[in-house]
Amino acid sequence: MTENPITGFQVDPTDIQYIGHDLQRPECILAEPDGTLWAADARGGVVRIAADGSQEIITQRFDESFQAAADDANRFTAGTLPNGLAFAENGELLISNFGTDVLEVMSRDGKTRLLYDSIDGQPIGKVNFVLRDSRNRIWLTISTRIKNWMQAVSPNIADGYIALADEKGLRIVADGFKFTNEIRLDAAEEYLYIVETCGQCISRMRVQPDGTLTDREVYGPSKLGPYGFPDGIAFDAYGNLWGTLVMVDQVFAITPGGDMQIILDDTRPEPALALEKAFVEDRVTPDDMLACGGSIATWFSSVTFGGPDLKTVYIGSLRGTRIPCFQSPVAGLPMVHWK
Numbered sequence: 001m002t003e004n005p006i007t008g009f010q011v012d013p014t015d016i017q018y019i020g021h022d023l024q025r026p027e028c029i030l031a032e033p034d035g036t037l038w039a040a041d042a043r044g045g046v047v048r049i050a051a052d053g054s055q056e057i058i059t060q061r062f063d064e065s066f067q068a069a070a071d072d073a074n075r076f077t078a079g080t081l082p083n084g085l086a087f088a089e090n091g092e093l094l095i096s097n098f099g100t101d102v103l104e105v106m107s108r109d110g111k112t113r114l115l116y117d118s119i120d121g122q123p124i125g126k127v128n129f130v131l132r133d134s135r136n137r138i139w140l141t142i143s144t145r146i147k148n149w150m151q152a153v154s155p156n157i158a159d160g161y162i163a164l165a166d167e168k169g170l171r172i173v174a175d176g177f178k179f180t181n182e183i184r185l186d187a188a189e190e191y192l193y194i195v196e197t198c199g200q201c202i203s204r205m206r207v208q209p210d211g212t213l214t215d216r217e218v219y220g221p222s223k224l225g226p227y228g229f230p231d232g233i234a235f236d237a238y239g240n241l242w243g244t245l246v247m248v249d250q251v252f253a254i255t256p257g258g259d260m261q262i263i264l265d266d267t268r269p270e271p272a273l274a275l276e277k278a279f280v281e282d283r284v285t286p287d288d289m290l291a292c293g294g295s296i297a298t299w300f301s302s303v304t305f306g307g308p309d310l311k312t313v314y315i316g317s318l319r320g321t322r323i324p325c326f327q328s329p330v331a332g333l334p335m336v337h338w339k
Contacts, residue, residue: 031306084129232302266294305332
C-alpha cells in the first residue's frame, strides 16, 4: 500500500474557511457533486446552500397523517430537531428527527411524511442517524430509549441500537450500544462502523447478506483520546476513518492500521478535562457539557467530504451558526448518492 496521505497532516485554524450564515444546529451536512450543500436545521427542516454561497431554508410541511411537535423552548431535547440526513434513491431527504423520535422523508420543497415512529410495537427512541446503502436499504441508529438524551450521557447506559429497513420492514439488527451515533459502511460494504459516543470508541460489525450484523469489535483505540466523545464519521478513499469529538471539538482520523491522529484541535482543555472527570464518575450535567466547546464551530458533530474532487471537508456542529471547511490531502469515499 502506498504511503498514507494524511500522515503528519494537521489543519492550521487560520486556513479554515466558512460557508453559510445564521444556521441553527447544522448537525449533519450532505454534499452533492454540483457543489450544493444541505444542512440540518433546528428550525424544522434543512438549509440548502448553493455552490455560489446563496442559501435558503426549507421548512418541513407535514402531510395529514403526521404532525411533528414544535417547541422552541429547548432545541436540544424537544420539538422537531432534524439530525442525521441521507438522500433517498429518488433524491428526497431522509431525516432522523432527534426531537420527535421519528424517521421522516422530505421532498426538496419541504413536503414531509412519516416513515417510522415505532419498532416492535414500542416507541422507536432517540432516532439519531440514517444511512442508505447501495442495495437501497436504510440503516438507522437510535442513541437511547431515554427521552431526554442528556440523561443518557453516562458510561453505564448501553440501550442504543441499530435498525434496518428493507423489503422485510424495520427490525433491530444490533443492540446494547453506549449512545449509538453516526454509522458508515466501508467501500466494500463489508463492515458497518458504529460510533458509540458514551463508549468513547468506534465499533464495527460484519454485514451479512441479509443485513444481520455479527462479529462486533472495537475499531482503533478503545478510548479516543484523553477526553473524547465521538459523534460523526466518514471514510476517505484511502481507508482512513475520519471523525469528530463533540464538545471537546477535535477532528481525528483512524488509519487502516488502527492508529489515531488528531487533524484539527479546537479544545479548551480545562472544561474538557472537567467533563471527562464528571463522565467517569457518572455525574455529568448539562452545564458540564455546555461549558465545553471551541471557537471554530462549537460542538463538532460531523465531517462531510465534498467539492468537485471530494477533497473539501465540511464540519457540522450542534451550536455553530456557519460551516467550517478545509482542504484534505485525500478525497473522501463517495457516498451512494454520489455514484
